[in-house]
Amino acid sequence: MTSSEETPSFRLAYVPGVTPTKWVRIWNERLPDVPLTLVGVSAAEASDMLRDRGADAGLVRLPIDRTGLSAIPLYTEATVVVIPKDHVIAAVDEVCAGDLADDIVLHPLDDTLGWEHRPGRPAIERPATTADAVALVAAGVGVLVVPQSLARLHHRKDLTYRPVTDAPESSVALSWPEDETTDLVEDFIGIVRGRTVNSSRGRPKAPVQPESKRSGSGGARRKPTAAKAAGKSARSGSGGRTARSGSGGPKGGKRGKPRRRS
Structure with a gap:
């Protein structure tokens, strides 16, 4: 073990x-x-x-x-461009990769976006981390394209971000x-995956009840009692007719005898 x-x-x-x-x-x-x-x-x-x-x-x-x-x-998640708040892109709601053509777009070594053709102009050196790249954006060196959660993680008061509609997603x-x-x-x-605790592959699972317990009291309720069996036999009478539908029952006799008028 x-x-x-x-x-x-x-x-x-x-x-x-x-x-x-x-x-x-x-x-x-x-x-x-x-x-x-x-x-x-x-x-x-x-x-x-x-x-x-x-x-x-x-x-x-x-x-x-x-x-x-x-x-x-x-x-x-969506991909965004991180920019200084006074950048021209801050005036719009979203951009496309072509809108970054004149900007230096930083490419940190820990970047995970699968670009086929990276937008903008490359920096002289690649920042080691996304955090380093964000610091460079704040210094006015360039802009940074990252998954939105990373833009939120490295949020600064002097920076903002906008969605890049045609960028690879993370x-x-x-x-x-x-x-x-x-x-x-x-x-x-x-x-x-959102399974509940009682789902077929979730754990812990409810224990399986033994057969003897499942058929205990429930089985007793389904079994007819002696009194019910006797009542059923009496109702079936002769010819299988019940007291209400036959002429020999007590209620049927009363309804069949006419009352004499004075």
Whole structure:
């Protein structure tokens, strides 16, 4: 027996911009005896962490290196351009990639957007992280195109953002080692997919009631009593007619005898 089996626990990795709060709350309600530990990881390192068993599962950004990993796409978010508040783009509601042609568009090393042709003019150097790129935008060096959740994560009072309608979108997925689909991983899959605790693949499941208990009191109520059986026999009378429909019943006799007029 491994130590994880002796003391159940679950480690969930998550990349910047992903907020697992709701799912963690549901986990704690359904599995209060199994602690869930959150492990922050960069988007570039997430797949290696899962393959090295640094976490049981992870909320990652697609695309990733899927070698040895399973993944379930969860949602797709909009892409936005982060700009200074006094930038000309701040005056419109949305832009297309062509509107950035005259701008320096920063391309951080941790970028996960799958551009076929990147918009704008490239910077002399690529920033190491998205956080570094945001700082450069604030300094007036260029603009930055990122998933909307990252723009919110790195929000600054002197910056704003606008949707880029034709930019690649970022998808978030739940991933885990494909040969480690444990019961706890299945539990978390059920949570992120919105299964209820009583669904066919949710846990814990209601215990199956023994056959003897299911057929106990319910079976006794369905069995006719001796008194009911006797009443049924009396009603069937002769020829199978009931007292109300035959002429030999007491009520039928009263209705058949005419009253003499004085």
